[in-house]
């Protein structure tokens with residue numbers, strides 16, 4: 109709709125587009141036509157206190173009493189998290205008993221798989237998923253879960269989703285063969301120490317080569333979970349498709365999980381920061397898989413209260429698939445619904461942090 113304004117800058121609706129030039133009362137051009145009146149522009153023009161005459165177009169702000177859409181994220185009961193932690197602790201403490209290692213991983217994997225297999229339109233709620241904040245084998249449950257959701261979103265078969273869950277649970281099992289003083293070093297690793305760490309995918313592959321429960325594809329996924337499609341990964345520096353589907357899926361979710369996990373020498377990134385960092389390294393990932401990953405994760409789940417860079421507070425209403433950092437929100441003060449992925453008046457607005465998570 110359009111509106112003729114004969115008044116002051118303060119009468120311009122936020123987000124409108126000027127259809128005519130705006131002049132000061134002395135005839136000086138203040139603002140050309142086709143300018144988007146976002147908060148920055150309105151603030152700059154607010155210096156001018158005289159009268160203006162302009163025609164603007166704008167969409168009626170959508171305001172509503174609607175409540176946030178249901179949050180369809182993978183959730184685990186606290187009892188399951190505790191069981192998964194304890195169970196992984198015991199099986200990883202005795203990795204030389206390959207049969208109990210794989211049967212333990214399968215037991216947890218079946219449970220994760222059944223939750224994911226039963227659900228439709230699943231999202232990974234990045235702020236809620238974590239089973240453990242510690243960077244140990246416990247984080248493997250998060251990796252297995254995210255790998256399963258991503259594989260399902262990619263349309264993979266049930267068998268594949270099942271197998272990638274278990275590969276995710278076991279992906280770092282080779283770390284048990286690395287000296288504890290290197291694994292647990294409370295500081296950055298030297299290049300020599302890092303070379304030792306880089307052998308863990310090979311140790312994992314070898315450990316599991318004796319297991320009849322683990323297929324060669326699953327072992328390859330574990331061997332290749334640190335490979336990058338641009339050839340910069342390890343242990344073999346494989347390129348593109350040579351990494352295989354499971355390795356490519358695990359590498360995306362493992363990088364994400366490493367970024368949001370606290371280490372003794374670095375703070376954990378927030379989900380939003382982690383996604384931004386992953387955008388800068390997207391040449392290392394299978395692009396189609398990375399896009400799918402972005403479509404199944406949400407950094408700010410429905411119902412959570414967030415703080416915007418403008419200082420306003422908002423409630424997250426629903427997700428925009430593929431734009432995990434830019435959901436549809438409702439401004440707390442005005443009740444206005446804003447789609448952060450498409451509203452021109454909010455292009456420069458970002459979500460800074462949570463006020464309250466659900």
Ligand SMILES: [Fe+2]
Pocket residue numbers: 279280308333334
């Ligand atoms: Fe690893």
